[in-house]
Amino acid sequence: xxxxxxxxxxxxxxxxxxxxxxxxxxxxxxxxxxxxxxxxxxxxxxxxxxxxxxxxxxxxxxxxxxxxxxxxxxxxxxxxxxxxxxxxxxxxxxxxxxxxxxxxxxxxxxxxxxxxxxxxxxxxxxxxxxxxxxxxxxxxxxxxxxxxxxxxxxxxxxxxxxxxxxxxxxxxxxxxxxxxxxxxxxxxxxxxxxxxxxxxxxxxxxxxxxxxxxxxxxxxxxxxxxxxxxxxxxxxxxxxxxxxxxxxxxxxxxxxxxxxxxxxxxxxxxxxxxxxxxxxxxxxxxxxxxxxxxxxxxxxxxxxxxxxxxxxxxxxxxxxxxxxxxxxxxxxxxxxxxxxxxxxxxxxxxxxxxxxxxxxxxxxxxxxxxxxxxxxxxxxxxxxxxxxxxxxxxxxxxxxxxxxxxxxxxxxxxxxxxxxxxxxxxxxxxxxxxxxxxxxxxxxxxxxxxxxxxxxxxxxxxxxxxxxxxxxxxxxxxxxxxxxxxxxxxxxxxxxxxxxxxxxxxxxxxxxxxxxxxxxxxxxxxxxxxxxxxxxxxxxxxxxxxxxxxxxxxxxxxxxxxxxxxxxxxxxxxxxxxxxxxxxxxxxxxxxxxxxxxxxxxxxxxxxxxxxxxxxxxxxxxxxxxxxxxxxxxxxxxxxxxxxxxxxxxxxxxxxxxxxxxxxxxxxxxxxxxxxxxxxxxxxxxxxxxxxxxxxxxxxxxxxxxxxxxxxxxxxxxxxxxxxxxxxxxxxxxxxxxxxxxxxxxxxxxxxxxxxxxxxxxxxxxxxx
Numbered sequence: 001x002x003x004x005x006x007x008x009x010x011x012x013x014x015x016x017x018x019x020x021x022x023x024x025x026x027x028x029x030x031x032x033x034x035x036x037x038x039x040x041x042x043x044x045x046x047x048x049x050x051x052x053x054x055x056x057x058x059x060x061x062x063x064x065x066x067x068x069x070x071x072x073x074x075x076x077x078x079x080x081x082x083x084x085x086x087x088x089x090x091x092x093x094x095x096x097x098x099x100x101x102x103x104x105x106x107x108x109x110x111x112x113x114x115x116x117x118x119x120x121x122x123x124x125x126x127x128x129x130x131x132x133x134x135x136x137x138x139x140x141x142x143x144x145x146x147x148x149x150x151x152x153x154x155x156x157x158x159x160x161x162x163x164x165x166x167x168x169x170x171x172x173x174x175x176x177x178x179x180x181x182x183x184x185x186x187x188x189x190x191x192x193x194x195x196x197x198x199x200x201x202x203x204x205x206x207x208x209x210x211x212x213x214x215x216x217x218x219x220x221x222x223x224x225x226x227x228x229x230x231x232x233x234x235x236x237x238x239x240x241x242x243x244x245x246x247x248x249x250x251x252x253x254x255x256x257x258x259x260x261x262x263x264x265x266x267x268x269x270x271x272x273x274x275x276x277x278x279x280x281x282x283x284x285x286x287x288x289x290x291x292x293x294x295x296x297x298x299x300x301x302x303x304x305x306x307x308x309x310x311x312x313x314x315x316x317x318x319x320x321x322x323x324x325x326x327x328x329x330x331x332x333x334x335x336x337x338x339x340x341x342x343x344x345x346x347x348x349x350x351x352x353x354x355x356x357x358x359x360x361x362x363x364x365x366x367x368x369x370x371x372x373x374x375x376x377x378x379x380x381x382x383x384x385x386x387x388x389x390x391x392x393x394x395x396x397x398x399x400x401x402x403x404x405x406x407x408x409x410x411x412x413x414x415x416x417x418x419x420x421x422x423x424x425x426x427x428x429x430x431x432x433x434x435x436x437x438x439x440x441x442x443x444x445x446x447x448x449x450x451x452x453x454x455x456x457x458x459x460x461x462x463x464x465x466x467x468x469x470x471x472x473x474x475x476x477x478x479x480x481x482x483x484x485x486x487x488x489x490x491x492x493x494x495x496x497x498x499x500x501x502x503x504x505x506x507x508x509x510x511x512x513x514x515x516x517x518x519x520x521x522x523x524x525x526x527x528x529x530x531x532x533x534x535x536x537x538x539x540x541x542x543x544x545x546x547x548x549x550x551x552x553x554x555x556x557x558x559x560x561x562x563x564x565x566x567x568x569x570x571x572x573x574x575x576x577x578x579x580x581x582x583x584x585x586x587x588x589x590x591x592x593x594x595x596x597x598x599x600x601x602x603x604x605x606x607x608x609x610x611x612x613x614x615x616x617x618x619x620x621x622x623x624x625x626x627x628x629x630x631x632x633x634x635x636x637x638x639x640x641x642x643x644x645x646x647x648x649x650x651x652x653x654x655x656x657x658x659x660x661x662x663x664x665x666x667x668x669x670x671x672x673x674x675x676x677x678x679x680x681x682x683x684x685x686x687x688x689x690x691x692x693x694x695x696x697x698x699x700x701x702x703x704x705x706x707x708x709x710x711x712x713x714x715x716x717x718x719x720x721x722x723x724x725x726x727x728x729x730x731x732x733x734x735x736x737x738x739x740x741x742x743x744x745x746x747x748x749x750x751x752x753x754x755x756x757x758x759x760x761x762x763x764x765x766x767x768x769x
Contacts (some may be wrong), residue, residue, distance in 0.1 A: 006056060024051040024067055032074050050734035056112030059120040068109030072102055138684075146759050157184060157246040161206065170250045173229065174661045192218045192226070202233070205756055207243050210235040216253065216730030228257040282314075284360070288334035290314055297377070302349030318354050326358070337362055337370055343380070353570075354381040365368045390573060410452050411729020412656045412749035418445035418751045419662050449751045452729070464506040464603060466696035471503055471535050471557050472496045482518050490521075497536045503557040503624035505604050510559075510624075513597045517561040520594070524565030524618060534560040538623060540607075551607045556623040563619075568612040576610060597622075603726055610615045610649035645758070648694035648765055649673045653683045653711070654727075655702050657749075663757070667697075680706025695765055700728035725764040727752070 024359040028051040055067040087590040153170035171178060174190050184203060187194050195217035202213040219227045233248035271294075281294040289311045298304055301317045306315070315323050322344040333340035341361035345353035359377030361454070421442035428435045475496060483492055503510075514533075521531050538558045540551065568576070579595045601608050605625050612618035650672050654660035664674045675693070677683035679702050687693060696715050698706045711725050729750035746767070748760045 011296045024055045025061075027051040027054060027449045028070060028074065030076070032070075052105060052108040052112050053115070056115040057119065057132075060125060061116050062112050064109060065110035068112065069107055071105040071108075073336055073682055075102055075105065079473055087740070107204070109664065126390075152249060152251045155248050155250055157203075159244050159246070166250070167263045173227065173250070173252050174219065175223070190219050191220065192220050194218070199231070202231075202245070206233055206235050206246055210237050210241070210243055216257075217551045226573070227252060227254040229253060232558045242252045245285050258275060280356070282360075282375050282377065283373070284373040286372070286375065288330060300348055300354075300379075300556075301346065317347045319347065321345075330360075333360065339656050340373075340375065346377070353380055356380060357383045366752045400490050406452075408449065409656075409729075412659045414445050414448050414452070414751040415729070416658045416662045418442060418449070419754060421445060422754050439563045445751065450655055459568075464509060464600075466504050466506050466604065468629075469505050469507045470500075471624070473509065474500075474507065475514070475533055475535065475559075478514065482515070485515070486518060486531065490525060491530045493530060493533060499537075500535045501555065501557050502627040504627035504629070505624050506600070506607070509604075513600055513622070514559070515559070516594075516597055520560060521561055521563035521618070522563065524563055524567075526731050529564035529617075531564075532560075532562040534558070536560075536564070537626075540623065549625075552605065555626040556606065558621055558623055560619055560621040562617060566610060567614045567616045567618055569612075569614050573610055573612060645671045646762065646765060647673070649675065649690075649692050650695045650697050650761070651675050651683060652696035653677045653680070653696070653702065653708075655679055655742075657698060659699075663697075665752055666757055667761065672761070680701055680708070680711045683711055684714060687715050691719065693719060693722060694726060695723045695761065697727065697761070697764075700726050723764045723767065725760055 007616070031047040031051065034047065037452040049071070052064060052067045054070055055063045095293045113208065140311060153173065155164065155166045155170055158165075162183050164184055164187055166182065168178060173179070174187070188199060199217055202215055205211050206213060212232070214230070214232045216228060216230050219229055230251040230253045231248060232250075233246050235243045235245060238244050275295045277294075278296075280300070280747070282290055282297070283292040291310060293306065293309055293314070297309065297314075298306070301309075303309060303317065304386075307313070312327070314329055318326055326342050326344045328593060329342050330339075330340055339362075340358070340541040342358050344356060344358060346356050347353055351519070357380045358375065358377045360373050362370045363372040363374060365371050376432045421438055425435065425439035426444060428438050462737045464722070475494060479492065479494065486492065518531060520532075525531075536558045538556045540553050540556060542553055576594055598608055598689055601622055601624070607623040609621045609623070611616065611621075649669055652660060652664055652667065652674055654663060654676075655678055660678070664676055667674050675686055675690070677686055683696075684706075693715075696712065698708050698711060702708060702711075708726060715722050715724070725746050725748060727748045727750060746760060746764050748756065752760075
């Protein structure tokens with residue numbers, strides 16, 4: 001039978017079938033020859049069945065029919081040509097024999113057709129099966145290749161037998177030899193303790209409740225290496241709901257974990273880099289929804305919950321007045337795809353708002369589509385404050401130039417008016433009708449001079465006489481005056497640091513400034529309160545100096561005045577030092593008190609800071625330069641002579657005709673000889689022509705291109721023993737040291753009275769060379 005099956009398979013091959021086409025005619029010819037040699041009484045014609053059936057193996061119906069027709073024809077040919085037999089059985093006549101042969105051939109033909117059809121159908125089915133087997137084999141190969149590329153394998157766990165079956169790849173990943181029998185507990189030993197506990201809990205949950213799991217576990221192999229695996233499980237339950245099998249997949253994700261760790265390290269490095277940048281970094285999706293903020297925003301705002309700031313939540317920390325504009329411009333930028341730039345105020349963790357410059361640009365792909373928005377927010381609060389201070393300084397500078405020019409001319413006029421008013425008062429003494437008029441003129445001149453002096457203080461152009469001042473001693477000496485001035489409803493408290501440094505400042509101006517600050521503090525506490533005066537030694541560094549372009553780092557004595565009054569908002573503080581700005585009712589404030597304080601402190605090379613909040617009171621800190629010279633103790637006091645007349649020769653240099661005429665008459669009335677000059681050039685001609693000039697009395701500000709200091713230098717070159725007395729209603733950066741202008745000579749400020757003029761001339765003439 002085995003040999004027969006082999007033979008049939010061989011015959012059914014396509015190549016064998018083609019051979020049968022040639023073998024069948026040969027068999028047919030052999031049967032014909034046998035039929036011709038055999039007498040008619042024998043049924044040799046039935047042998048034609050074999051070539052017909054043989055052709056059927058070719059699976060060709062046409063060949064079977066053709067072979068059947070040939071066989072039938074040859075039966076008839078054999079009937080005609082076969083030799084006759086004399087004695088034949090009666091039941092086998094030749095014709096019946098041939099008819100039987102035809103019937104057999106016909107049956108064989110029909111059987112051959114059926115067999116050919118079945119063989120053809122079998123062949124087609126075989127081809128389909130072979131194609132399916134090939135496709136399955138290729139699919140399995142692809143799946144195996146994909147599984148190996150993805151490091152993915154399968155496993156199953158039989159609950160009843162407690163056996164665990166792993167695919168070859170899973171066995172390989174665990175470092176196990178093929179065919180090793182495993183249980184759940186035995187496989188757990190290949191995992192780290194933490195993963196082992198989780199895996200046991202996952203399997204317990206799956207067996208008890210039928211819940212699958214998808215977890216990541218860490219393997220610890222025998223050679224000491226570690227790998228990560230993703231394990232997926234699904235429970236299979238019987239009709240009673242009992243878990244009988246757990247099927248799952250196993251994937252080696254070690255490389256993925258390594259990439260994740262690298263990404264995590266890179267992200268942390270990027271995060272540290274972003275956190276090190278002194279600004280807020282943020283990003284948003286293409287629709288403009290913010291999805292990331294750097295740590296600086298959380299630190300600045302005090303909002304630790306990131307979700308609160310995501311999307312449009314960042315608007316909650318924007319100042320209400322800036323919120324609509326910021327949101328509108330952001331939506332416009334997102335819609336048009338343009339850059340985003342806006343200045344807005346962000347709320348700090350302490351409730352204060354800081355100005356920030358917010359920028360953003362779109363990141364596009366190769367097709368120009370926006371994939372991400374990246375932006376930053378820079379704190380420009382100090383920059384804006386510096387800009388405001390610069391603008392304020394420029395305003396004060398412009399005011400100083402304007403005031404200086406006006407003060408110079410105005411003081412010249414007041415000098416003449418006040419001087420002549422004195423002469424009138426002296427001449428009309430006892431005249432009850434005219435003397436009050438002259439006194440009124442003198443009073444008006446004094447008020448004009450005081451107003452001019454206040455404007456010069458605001459513009460940092462007033463005359464200062466800096467000295468070494470013990471701040472603590474000055475405050476203690478003023479305590480009684482302050483208590484009487486402020487009233488009983490204000491409690492005055494002193495917090496003076498022992499060992500406070502001496503300051504270099506004009507003491508009279510500082511006393512006026514302190515009194516002004518205390519009066520302002522009292523006015524801010526209409527219902528009473530506490531006023532605190534503090535002193536301390538302060539060293540300001542570069543960071544402190546960066547907040548004020550005029551501030552020089554160094555050692556300062558801090559004098560602070562604090563109250564528990566109403567306080568001020570940011571808008572009021574921004575205008576605090578503007579001339580004529582006041583929060584008081586009309587008639588109760590000139591708006592020059594704090595500007596004068598600011599100008600005085602700045603002119604003294606100091607600094608002023610104000611800290612205030614509505615309802616929290618106000619603190620004004622004045623930083624005064626520390627005195628490191630200590631020269632006042634060694635210098636002798638200026639001696640005021642009793643005699644105010646003389647006979648020396650005075651060179652009077654004054655460009656204003658009225659002032660020159662007034663001063664010349666006054667000096668001549670004192671007994672002196674006077675030589676007049678209108679500017680530096682004409683004064684030099686006098687100095688070159690004469691050698692009897694004892695005193696150079698010159699205005700500081702003069703036309704003609706030659707400054708008073710240059711004139712003094714040339715005068716002392718020609719006359720080394722000459723004395724100098726300056727006068728001016730306005731001096732650029734005039735800082736006097738015990739009445740001297742930069743140690744070059746004495747200063748007599750305009751407007752001056754007759755007795756002041758007489759005294760200073762005498763002092764100048766009698767001073768040591």
